Amino acid sequence: xxxxxxxxxxxxxxxxxxxxxxxxxxxxxxxxxxxxxxxxxxxxxxxxxxxxxxxxxxxxxxxxxxxxxxxxxxxxxxxxxxxxxxxxxxxxxxxxxxxxxxxxxxxxxxxxxxxxxxxxxxxxxxxxxxxxxxxxxxxxxxxxxxxxxxxxxxxxxxxxxxxxxxxxxxxxxxxxxxxxxxxxxxxxxxxxxxxxxxxxxxxxxxxxxxxxxxxxxxxxxxxxxxxxxxxxxxxxxxxxxxxxxxxxxxxxxxxxxxxxxxxxxxxxxxxxxxxxxxxxxxxxxxxxxxxx
Numbered sequence: 001x002x003x004x005x006x007x008x009x010x011x012x013x014x015x016x017x018x019x020x021x022x023x024x025x026x027x028x029x030x031x032x033x034x035x036x037x038x039x040x041x042x043x044x045x046x047x048x049x050x051x052x053x054x055x056x057x058x059x060x061x062x063x064x065x066x067x068x069x070x071x072x073x074x075x076x077x078x079x080x081x082x083x084x085x086x087x088x089x090x091x092x093x094x095x096x097x098x099x100x101x102x103x104x105x106x107x108x109x110x111x112x113x114x115x116x117x118x119x120x121x122x123x124x125x126x127x128x129x130x131x132x133x134x135x136x137x138x139x140x141x142x143x144x145x146x147x148x149x150x151x152x153x154x155x156x157x158x159x160x161x162x163x164x165x166x167x168x169x170x171x172x173x174x175x176x177x178x179x180x181x182x183x184x185x186x187x188x189x190x191x192x193x194x195x196x197x198x199x200x201x202x203x204x205x206x207x208x209x210x211x212x213x214x215x216x217x218x219x220x221x222x223x224x225x226x227x228x229x230x231x232x233x234x235x236x237x238x239x240x241x242x243x244x245x246x247x248x249x250x251x252x253x254x255x256x257x258x259x260x261x262x263x264x265x266x267x268x269x270x271x272x273x274x275x276x277x278x279x280x281x282x283x284x285x286x287x288x289x290x291x292x
Contacts, residue, residue, distance in 0.1 A: 095144025166193030207266030
């Protein structure tokens, strides 16, 4: 009788056991035999697993978002502060511009003598201060200021050239003309402002090349200058009749200019000045006609 032999099937050892102990796999890692030659440890397994790569990508994105959030949290307040400074600077500039406009109107009504001292005015959130340097500088400075924030400055050179003159050739009187056989030029000026104008000096130019000169000036029938004034000489003070001429608002006065030789044939320009140096220029033209 044959003896039966019992075959015992021995399964292969588990790749997850080592020394009889079960090796647990970390979450997200593909189970891999310890003896797998491609195994690179737990960290290496991340790169061979789609879920592991997703976790790594999520971490990187979160770090980037945190960094971007930090940058924006720093830039936004800085930008807001920069915008506030720009707005204040613009407001200060507009205040300075308002000061220039105020100065033009103020001197039209009161003359440049009103600007002998700085003038300040409050406006809105700030203020402006204007000051004037008389001829020969003839410069206006206007400073606009927002307290504790911004200050802007505007400087206007040749300021009087921007003014509406108080004294003009009177449109209701005869045009400039010659009398006394061409020895005396006559014209009429009017004060169209709201304050008195006091004239104290003059200059004159004419394009005639002759050797003639001014020897007298009469204002409103009173002699105000006597001497010898040559073409283009420096400013000459009035030296007769109180050494000045006051012209009140809306007053019209006659000016008579006597030349040493008759008939200056070229263009004649006569400029009168106030005590503060404010000029009033009168272009009489050339080839004046005889007065009627």
